[in-house]
Amino acid sequence: MTGWIPRIIAISGSDIGIIISLVVIGGGLAWLLKQSIKAGDVDRRIVFLFIFISVSVPILFPITFSETATPIVKKLYDRIENLPEGSAVLISFDFDPAMAPEVQPMADAFARHCLAKNHKVIFMSLWATGQSLLSTTLQNVVRPEFPEKIEGVDFANLGYKAGNEGVLNVIVTNFRKMFPTDVNSIPLDSIAVFKKIRSCQDLDLIISIGGGKPGAKEWILFVGDPANVPMGCGVAAVTAPQLYPYYPKQLLGILGGIKGAAEYESELVRHYDRFADVKKPGLRMMGPQTLAHVVIMAFIVLGNISYFVTRRRGKKP
């Protein structure tokens, strides 16, 4: 990261970010509060300035807010945490590049968590476009952060198979029918991960990540329910409400949108020191969002204060 503008700032980015934003935004809002009570509305350029600061500062100096995991996220986290070491977890990448910014952080977080707990992880995809995103996770997260993990022994990559629900229909009783080999054309029988796994029924947890069809819903209907395998999912924010009815009976937990990802990352960081310094896109993207939301809410409050003050003054001649 050697930019052509020399980097002058050498202090830890996140500290200075928090200081700047607290001082500027907090102080500014306090000053505005005084102004609103005294003189009414503020110029809208000041509103613009606040938004600009609240979005740009966390981009420059990453600020991460510690998210409290909602129960719906926490339950899924706890399940992965409490499974005995060496359990088999399947993570399915059912999304395309358009959805990736929202759900790939979840995939990364799940992969990290499972590997850190020494679970055996099986990666696959029901979407043709999901395979390259799967490789992205393997390349950016699994291989660099877990160099000790060996493909085939600790995790396996089945890649993509065409057939949507048809694939699920088959693997619920037999993986080898649908995936005679993994993505590298190695027969499943020579892969250690699959030594004891014949079908989805032998898995301890299935996680579907996506937001379209086929996705979490199809996994529940074709695999989770009939084979009685615990399931979790991570989906785009717009899809999440459609899955709530399945929680908590058929889904252990749901991560909805970038906020769900941020909550999960937050939980990971809290329990694992090794993840303190890895990239956390979910939390990072929530930084500008949270500050901007707070600023907007603060301005709504300010607006109402100045409105009531002016009205009271108007009434008293």
Place this chain on the structure above:
Amino acid sequence: MSRTMIILLALVAIVFAVSWAAKSASLDDQYDDYISRGFLITLAAFLTLSILSFLYKDNPFYKFAEHLFVGVSAAYWMSLGFWSTIVGNLIPRLSVTLSAFFKVPHIEDEYALYILPDKVSYFIPVVLGILLLMRLSKKAGWISSWPLAFIVGTTAGLNLVRYLRSDFIEQVSSTFVPLLVDWQGTGRFFSDFNLYAYGQFVTMLGNWVIFIGVLCGLVYFFFSKEHKGIFGGASRVGIWVLMITFGASFGYTVMGRISLLVGRLTFLFHDWLELIG
């Protein structure tokens, strides 16, 4: 031109030039065409900042960006329309020679209009298009309403059925919601006030709200009856439901809008200034 303006222009020109040079130097080891790339990225950054400057007030930089945008985009859509619609859809059906000229595969023997081969029937839009251009003539301008009638007739016909089906029949029938959802006994009903599958009370409450909300909302849209009495009460509830809808939808979109700004600022800080990794 005022003096401050001249100084400002000069300043911007200098910054632009410096950025171009520095950016090109920075891209040197990655690309062969680093000089033009450096220029294009600097230009994109300059245009981005010009638009953002509008938030302060209208100014010559914004005016420049705006006028450039209008000219370029108008020509963009025209070129695209020409190549994709005229060359892509019309010419292959009309003429072998022209297809060969534009190097597009000729489509033969199709009958979109049953007995008329496409070779003939595709003159209909051409003729209608030319009739539309007739409005430039003072004498025969009135004939340009024929293609309009064709277009409007097409839409009216299509929309009539489409909206009746998806916005009316389907929406009305999806308000047929069950009052009791997956009943599991009163114990569960009153103990779990949550959103999820166990929280039957909340699900049912949601169904009731949808049902009553839709009815009251519809009452609000009655035009030929005065909103008085029970009718007026229902229409007032209707307005409230609409107001919650508007407030909630507004709040819900904020996140997406902030993401757009994050995207633009990331371009400035990362692709242009290389401040962040």
Place this chain on the structure above:
Amino acid sequence: MRRQVPLIITFFIGALLVISVFIPPMVSLKETFTLYFDIIAVFAFFLGGGNLLRVHLGKLYGKKQDWGFSLVTVAGFAMMLIVGLFKIGNPGGIAASITAEGSLFQKLFEYIMVPLGSTMYALLAFFVASASYRAFRAKNREATILLIGAFIILLGRTPFGMMLTSWIPEQLSILQIPNLAIWIMNGPNLAGQRAIMIGIGLGVVSMSIRILLGIERSYLGEDK
């Protein structure tokens, strides 16, 4: 003749398309006519481009206020049109797609139109804030409901929503703000959207019938 023919065309074409929905052999009419519309629309580009040039050349010629900026528009228009229509700087020549990677047309799009367009779009981030500040005020009952709806949703999308209400037990979790936000989106919000949709559905149907019957003829540019 001048008044009657367009009305007859509208009625005939419209009725044909309504019927086509129910008659399987006629279903493809829809696509054909839509394609016709696209082709007619390209002819209309001449009218649009001509008008654009007329307005800006007029300003240039008359040296009206801001004529210099009109020059920018005309130059940008001419540049893009020449590059686009003749596929100048397209590595694949005439046979390649106009938006082929590396073509000059695509480059101009990427480095001029994309930054301009997405920055205009990004202005919304500022405007949602200024609009919230200006408009979400508890002036009357309706405005208060609007304000509360927006506020709960906004709060529910930040970590503070959960922080403030995490003490509420799981049994009553509907009252936790993030959950309340979800419920509002799926309950009252859905109801409102649906009521508007049904209304619009009816409005469009009614309007279409008026158009087909020739009662509504504003599209012909005549004032009744």
Place this chain on the structure above:
Amino acid sequence: MKFKMLLALILLCFVSAVSGFGQSAEEIMALPDSMAMAPPAPPSNVRGVDTDNDHGHSITLTWETSPDDGAGLNNVIGYKVFRAESPDGPFIERALIPSGGTGHIDVGAKEKDANDYLPDHVGFYYKVRAITADSLIYAESEVFGPVQSYGQWFNTGRVPVLVFVIFFLFVTLFFIQKAKGGANLFVRRLAGIEAVDEAIGRATEMGKPILYVLGLGTAADIATIASYTILGRVAKKVAEYQTGLIVPCYDPIVMTVAQETVKASYMDAGRPDAYYEDMVYFVTQSQFAYVAAVNGTMLRERPATNIYMGKFYAESLILAETGALAGSIQISGTDEIAQIPFFVVACDYTLIGEELYAASAYLGREPLLLGSLKAQDYAKAAAIIIAIIGFITMNFGIEAFKHLFYVSN
């Protein structure tokens, strides 16, 4: 649960042994040789009929799954559908359906020279093959046929839509007749429209123009068509008051219509001399370039009133906030549901959805238009009644009513 798991496990051992994958040496030894090679039982009861409600060139097939699909030998992984023109073949493969499947719609091309041309009125023969993981082990059903494909002349699946079209047409015609007969039809106040006149007056006082934005709709959008009527009315008032009018357009065809409308209004108001063509001009057919230009116009011309009527997308709030910044009174109306909240929040008056269409009738005050508005209200009443009946029947477990509204493709 445990018992089930055990059962499943035993079953699985069986399956994997049979399908010849991944078994250990002991398992193979333990199983009789014949079973490992045993073909599954064939699917049965293959039936084919012409696909309903279409334009021909399609046959719908159904069959019963092989007893070894999901049970028994449990080695069926899917079905292949074959078609021939005579019972003896040659059969060509048409589709592969995953296990558990019991049907397939064989759709062919309409064009004679296409590869998978499926002619109408020709007898075809079908058979279904249950396949296993081993390509040599399969079982075929008996041949079914002949079955012909043919086009229907009427789509019965869309009857509910037709019923409503006819109902609507009838009600509209009825009220138009009634209105023609001189019946007095009431229309409630539309604040947004009432405000238009007031706003024009204000513009005159201030000596500033009025900005009318028709939105991003094309000439084919109903919202745009509704907007023309309001534009006509505004233009007429503007002509009478001798105020300025600015109409930037997004679509060239919309521009031509808008020019005609404004011209006609000026004629109507008796001021054809005050009309000039550049009042209505084309900007560009690009969403945000158009917004950029309109924004600039707002801040430079400082119109007293901005009117936004028609189809709007993400730009709604950009326009409305810039207008508020310029200090203009703003009146809006759109049928784009996602944008209504932004207009409601940022504008002084907003016509919500259907109100936009009603505005043209409201303004015209013509009996014909009012009649159709009345018809619209009756349809709304019908919607409410249907919703209530549906709600009641649903809660008494009667599904039949809901099925009345089921529209198939």
